[in-house]
Amino acid sequence: MEAIYIPQLLKAPERKEEIKFQGPISGLDTLTPVQGIISVRHGGTFLEVSAQAETIITLTCDRCLQNYNYRLSIDTSEIIWLEEQKVVADRFLSEKEVSLEDLSETLPPNGHFQPDAWLYEQLYLAMPMRQVCGQDCQGADTPVDVTEPKIDSRWSSLAALKEQLSKNYDL
Numbered sequence: 001m002e003a004i005y006i007p008q009l010l011k012a013p014e015r016k017e018e019i020k021f022q023g024p025i026s027g028l029d030t031l032t033p034v035q036g037i038i039s040v041r042h043g044g045t046f047l048e049v050s051a052q053a054e055t056i057i058t059l060t061c062d063r064c065l066q067n068y069n070y071r072l073s074i075d076t077s078e079i080i081w082l083e084e085q086k087v088v089a090d091r092f093l094s095e096k097e098v099s100l101e102d103l104s105e106t107l108p109p110n111g112h113f114q115p116d117a118w119l120y121e122q123l124y125l126a127m128p129m130r131q132v133c134g135q136d137c138q139g140a141d142t143p144v145d146v147t148e149p150k151i152d153s154r155w156s157s158l159a160a161l162k163e164q165l166s167k168n169y170d171l
């Protein structure tokens, strides 16, 4: 998806742009393309961004360590304040309670909005904290056949975790 030049939105009908999409989101390992719709409205001093999107991702069960597919969907909206970076920096220096999180919800009025990055963030936040393959998951308490390569599934879980971590750091 192409970045949206923020001042351009002021010339759009209703100061709004709507994008339907279907495809991969950079940095997010999904089984199916991410599809949905994102709309960005210019509210003068802020952008109102809303999106519905869904995809299927492969997760590793916390209990039995097996991989399973999970339908990840979002229906969310967010206000992004338009402020010059200098103003933001000044505020950051004068007010200690301004967190990094606040800074990320601000864009310069003459800057670009990156739909991909925003969607990545929303989808990432929507991932379940507790990952369980299903209600009938027997978990790791089930007696495991000694010949079963138990260690392998642990290793694959570790590998998946490692991969996830390295991806996070790539951001």
Ligand SMILES: [Zn+2]
Pocket: 061, 062, 063, 064, 065, 066, 132, 133, 134, 137, 138, 139
């Ligand atoms: Zn399970």
